[in-house]
Amino acid sequence: MAPPLALDIDGTLTTPTHQIDPRVFEQLPDWPAPVVIATGKSFPYPIALCHFLGIPERVIAENGGVVCVDDQLSFQGDRSTAEAAIDRFETKGGDLGWGEADTTNRWRETEIAASLDADEELLRSVADEFGLEVVDTGYAYHLKTPGVEKGDGLRAVTEQLDLDPSEFVAIGDSINDVSMFGVAGESYAVANADDRALAAADTVTEASYFDGTLSVLESLVADDY
């Protein structure tokens, strides 16, 4: 039986130019075990992805800040402290870098994300002041409550699904996947992953981005026969 999957989005299901690889729509809808989408992106993004894939809403969003599985919803982390820190950041001349509409944070429930163009040093000093941490995923800086992680999110999802985390295969590309690699039974970093993810994964794929992920999915299915 193919194993349940915990899949990161950016860098893992995407192309080098940040698009969802179209082959995701061939591979995931018919996966014969639960698929959990685990991302740093805000809550609506993975929900929309599940919706358009036609798979159940099993989602870890905001680096573990939001967990939604089959209509059960829980939150970890504290957006209001992050907002207070961002007020300070902006008072000191910082800019999140998303423009007026800020669709990156508009629906974010438990943390605040800044563009990689934002002043990292200032963001980190403000984070220290407010007891928060900054996680650089290679796609954004996340200003978040320390200890809120995808790994705990995966534990919560598996409890809900009555599965053991060790049954899961996790695939990811960055520091925000490391905790999930520690919880899943088997972990893969795609070749484009950052140093922390490369070091933490059981296996590093030869190929990058979704080519790497696809190689894992194909080998898991092949192992089945």
Ligand SMILES: O=C(O)COP(=O)(O)O
């Ligand atoms: O939102 C980010 O910064 C990265 O998102 P990811 O966890 O899906 O790679």
Ligand SMILES: [Mg+2]
């Ligand atoms: Mg990623």
